[in-house]
Amino acid sequence: MRLNVTVNGRPRQADDVWPGESLLYVLRERLGLPGSKNACEQGECGSCTVYLDDVPVCSCLVAAGQAEGRQVRTVEGLAEGDRLDPVQQSFVDAGAVQCGFCTPGLVVAAHDLLRRTPRPSDEEIREALAGNLCRCTGYEKILDAVRTAADAS
Amino acid sequence: MTRLVGRGVPRVDGRAKVTGAARYAADNEIAGVLHGFLVMSTIARGEVREIDPSAALAHPGVVAVYTHADMRTLTVPGFPYNRTFIPMQDTRVHYSGQPVAYVVAETLEQAQEAANLVRVRYRAEPPVARLADAPDEPFLPEGFRADQPTETVRGDAATALEQAEVRLERTYGSPMQHHNPIEPHTTTAVWDGETVTLHESTQGVVFTRNVVSAVFGLPPADVRVVSQYLGGGFGAKGPVYPHTLLTVEVARLARRPVKLVLSRAQMYTSNGHRSEFRNHVRLGATRRGTLTAVIGTSTAQVTRTDERTFNTNDSAVNLYACPNIHVRQLGVRLDLPTSGYMRSPETTAHFGLETAMDELSYEIGIDPVQLRMRNLRPTDPQNGRHTASRHLPACYRMAANAFGWKWRNPLPGTTRDGDEYIGWGMATETHSHNAIRSTVALTIGLDGRATLRTATQDIGTGTYTVLTQVAADELGMPLGQVTTLLGDTAFPDASLSAGSSTVPSVVGPVADAAQGARDRVIALATTDPRSPLHGVPAEDVDTEGGRLFARGDRHRSDSYRDVLTRHGRPVETRSHVENTRGHSFGAVFVEVRVQPRLGTVRVSRVAAAYDLGRVLNHRTARGQVIGGVTWGIGFALMEHTAVDPNTARVVNPNLSTYLVPVSADTPSVDVAFVDQPDSGSNALGARGFGETPGTGVPAAIGNAIYHATGRRIRDVPFTQDKLL
Numbered sequence: 076m077r078l079n080v081t082v083n084g085r086p087r088q089a090d091d092v093w094p095g096e097s098l099l100y101v102l103r104e105r106l107g108l109p110g111s112k113n114a115c116e117q118g119e120c121g122s123c124t125v126y127l128d129d130v131p132v133c134s135c136l137v138a139a140g141q142a143e144g145r146q147v148r149t150v151e152g153l154a155e156g157d158r159l160d161p162v163q164q165s166f167v168d169a170g171a172v173q174c175g176f177c178t179p180g181l182v183v184a185a186h187d188l189l190r191r192t193p194r195p196s197d198e199e200i201r202e203a204l205a206g207n208l209c210r211c212t213g214y215e216k217i218l219d220a221v222r223t224a225a226d227a228s
Numbered sequence: 229m230t231r232l233v234g235r236g237v238p239r240v241d242g243r244a245k246v247t248g249a250a251r252y253a254a255d256n257e258i259a260g261v262l263h264g265f266l267v268m269s270t271i272a273r274g275e276v277r278e279i280d281p282s283a284a285l286a287h288p289g290v291v292a293v294y295t296h297a298d299m300r301t302l303t304v305p306g307f308p309y310n311r312t313f314i315p316m317q318d319t320r321v322h323y324s325g326q327p328v329a330y331v332v333a334e335t336l337e338q339a340q341e342a343a344n345l346v347r348v349r350y351r352a353e354p355p356v357a358r359l360a361d362a363p364d365e366p367f368l369p370e371g372f373r374a375d376q377p378t379e380t381v382r383g384d385a386a387t388a389l390e391q392a393e394v395r396l397e398r399t400y401g402s403p404m405q406h407h408n409p410i411e412p413h414t415t416t417a418v419w420d421g422e423t424v425t426l427h428e429s430t431q432g433v434v435f436t437r438n439v440v441s442a443v444f445g446l447p448p449a450d451v452r453v454v455s456q457y458l459g460g461g462f463g464a465k466g467p468v469y470p471h472t473l474l475t476v477e478v479a480r481l482a483r484r485p486v487k488l489v490l491s492r493a494q495m496y497t498s499n500g501h502r503s504e505f506r507n508h509v510r511l512g513a514t515r516r517g518t519l520t521a522v523i524g525t526s527t528a529q530v531t532r533t534d535e536r537t538f539n540t541n542d543s544a545v546n547l548y549a550c551p552n553i554h555v556r557q558l559g560v561r562l563d564l565p566t567s568g569y570m571r572s573p574e575t576t577a578h579f580g581l582e583t584a585m586d587e588l589s590y591e592i593g594i595d596p597v598q599l600r601m602r603n604l605r606p607t608d609p610q611n612g613r614h615t616a617s618r619h620l621p622a623c624y625r626m627a628a629n630a631f632g633w634k635w636r637n638p639l640p641g642t643t644r645d646g647d648e649y650i651g652w653g654m655a656t657e658t659h660s661h662n663a664i665r666s667t668v669a670l671t672i673g674l675d676g677r678a679t680l681r682t683a684t685q686d687i688g689t690g691t692y693t694v695l696t697q698v699a700a701d702e703l704g705m706p707l708g709q710v711t712t713l714l715g716d717t718a719f720p721d722a723s724l725s726a727g728s729s730t731v732p733s734v735v736g737p738v739a740d741a742a743q744g745a746r747d748r749v750i751a752l753a754t755t756d757p758r759s760p761l762h763g764v765p766a767e768d769v770d771t772e773g774g775r776l777f778a779r780g781d782r783h784r785s786d787s788y789r790d791v792l793t794r795h796g797r798p799v800e801t802r803s804h805v806e807n808t809r810g811h812s813f814g815a816v817f818v819e820v821r822v823q824p825r826l827g828t829v830r831v832s833r834v835a836a837a838y839d840l841g842r843v844l845n846h847r848t849a850r851g852q853v854i855g856g857v858t859w860g861i862g863f864a865l866m867e868h869t870a871v872d873p874n875t876a877r878v879v880n881p882n883l884s885t886y887l888v889p890v891s892a893d894t895p896s897v898d899v900a901f902v903d904q905p906d907s908g909s910n911a912l913g914a915r916g917f918g919e920t921p922g923t924g925v926p927a928a929i930g931n932a933i934y935h936a937t938g939r940r941i942r943d944v945p946f947t948q949d950k951l952l
Contacts, residue, residue: 082518112252114412116491159243172410173689174411175457176459180952210408214854214889215896226919
């Protein structure tokens with residue numbers, strides 16, 4: 076199929092797409108947006124989290140055909156030009172980034188949390204990020220980053 | 229002089245990572261790339277009788293299905309390949325999940341679907357998968373590294389144990405575990421004539437190049453390996469694995485670039501694991517708690533083809549001063565993949581020693597911290613040299629104070645909060661680090677900017693940041709004036725990022741190259757009549773903020789940029805500085821809450837203190853502590869690869885059944901550093917550290933569970949079934 080999808084505000088097209096292939100594959104291999112990461116292929120780790128029509132989803136679990144005509148926002152679309160989103164800035168400042176592979180998914184998940192709940196409790200932060208696995212940081216600095224971003228916005 | 233080293237400056241690569249701009253090995257756009265997918269054996273022992281690729285070949289987009297019949301004979305490489313055969317060279321199957329065919333197709337989904345369509349017929353033999361099921365006696369393998377012998381003897385441990393006033397004999401165990409870096413293994417092989425470039429997820433671009441060069445008979449210069457960013461390795465990406473070699477060969481056969489990304493499930497048989505482990509520990513001591521004998525006999529899994537074991541019993545030999553030691557590391561042959569190094573491999577045996585020390589403290593009736601203090605010596609017990617453990621008492625003191633250890637009632641089962649039993653436990657943390665010869669090149673361009681190039685890599689620990697700090701300080705430049713380039717064999721050879729070796733190996737050469745470049749630029753200025761510094765003695769010139777100043781008359785100044793512009797050519801230096809192997813140390817105290825009706829354990833508090841020599845960056849060092857403690861929590865409470873004893877297959881090859889800690893499992897960690905430079909390390913007084921934090925955590929948690937409940941559990945993970 077020819078896939079039409081708006082990604083980070085820009086209308087994009089991809090040809091010869093098998094409707095069953097993952098949105099993650101389309102973003103990474105067809106649209107040149109490798110920020111979203113492949114890590115488990117089955118929705119367990121959260122590294123591929125993107126917005127689909129303003130709802131965070133694991134893009135590895137969304138079929139390309141399901142994205143037809145819809146809006147996708149990836150980690151590449153959070154900053155405004157050179158100005159990082161407060162969530163991104165606080166991840167850098169708090170030392171919440173180590174290897175960085177889970178970071179794109181965590182940044183999108185945290186961004187979504189603060190959109191819905193601008194002043195989350197610690198329990199709400201832990202719950203919101205429980206679907207995002209990190210193997211390096213041990214989470215403490217990630218929680219700090221979300222608290223800092225909440226204070227900044 | 230020092231302005232940046234020691235400070236917790238944020239990561240220089242942080243921005244690239246939070247915006248998705250950082251390019252990991254699978255993120256590169258390669259024109260005409262094919263996607264590969266491995267067909268893995270479904271039996272653990274036997275032979276491939278027939279492979280029928282017809283259905284796979286008929287699938288849309290499939291370009292080829294390669295089997296052993298298509299492969300050239302490849303040379304089995306040496307360290308760090310760690311095994312004696314390459315799959316798909318013949319029909320023999322040594323473990324379940326061994327590659328038997330390799331599909332390449334235009335898209336990933338096509339390759340994956342076609343891999344499912346390849347029909348393989350086997351002749352199967354019954355496998356053996358557990359230490360307990362092995363029919364053969366454990367044997368003592370030959371050590372494969374001179375610095376890691378499989379047997380250590382000091383004094384006469386057997387006699388000393390027999391004569392000891394107090395004796396303790398226990399067996400401790402841990403299951404198979406998997407690294408599970410969040411980034412899956414990936415290789416993209418791109419041939420250009422007789423040269424090949426690999427975009428590889430690796431902790432060692434130089435090792436990978438050397439192995440590929442040996443296997444394919446290529447000059448090292450004809451193999452380039454690139455790994456700009458790595459999504460975690462933890463030892464899984466330290467050695468070179470078969471899938472990398474197969475991808476290089478398949479790309480040659482297909483005459484197109486091939487990208488392979490292992491699936492999460494495939495990562496449970498493709499890249500090593502922490503072996504199932506049994507540790508039989510015997511301690512002899514005086515009634516006052518002085519150790520007189522330590523006998524440790526560990527048993528790990530090896531394979532039918534290989535004898536290498538990776539979980540050395542370092543701490544039993546090196547940590548406590550005991551005159552009589554006998555440590556052996558035995559192997560048992562099983563039909564499983566070759567095991568390997570997994571973050572802090574010394575934890576595996578250390579869990580037994582540090583639990584035994586806790587048991588001994590109760591046996592004798594003294595505080596577990598006092599027992600350890602009584603057995604510390606300021607010299608390395610193996611060679612009599614001074615070691616850095618002279619700061620270990622400070623670690624115990626700092627962490628114990630932060631934790632509030634003095635308020636502990638030592639009687640087990642005495643502290644409750646509602647339903648929950650509360651327990652406090654502690655352990656010593658220690659791990660060795662390596663030092664690997666490393667060379668760096670530093671260039672100061674006409675724009676006055678410095679660029680550092682070296683073929684080590686940043687696996688997430690903060691290497692880009694720390695090396696930039698060191699170079700900027702020595703040059704007298706702001707952080708932003710220095711660019712560090714890593715992870716490419718086009719740069720000078722440097723350390724593997726494993727064995728906590730990056731800082732001790734690379735920091736010295738970076739400092740030396742930067743000092744050399746600064747001195748050259750100062751000499752250019754002071755000998756140039758056009759420079760305001762002309763005629764000033766070189767030793768009277770300071771550098772700061774990208775400028776050069778005459779000491780005592782800071783109005784006479786020049787800048788790197790102006791000096792280099794006048795010079796008209798870049799200034800280049802290279803350096804290598806050798807360092808030595810060593811150990812870092814610490815102490816960790818934990819509080820657990822045990823729910824007796826459910827058998828659940830929650831770690832509610834952790835305090836830890838460390839001696840790693842000089843701390844180059846408090847933020848990245850702290851990151852290693854929190855991450856390491858979290859690994860210790862996973863080791864203690866949940867991580868367990870389940871292998872079916874009948875088929876020798878991993879039955880939980882995914883992240884929903886192989887549990888790793890999530891944000892709800894981890895408390896905040898109170899971290900302190902002694903932060904005293906180690907005069908024996910030429911990495912600005914810093915030692916390797918990454919693998920020290922967490923080594924004592926499994927024992928500390930088990931000791932806390934005993935304190936909470938009076939139940940001593942000697943097998944991890946401490947799951948509910950063991951506590952009900």
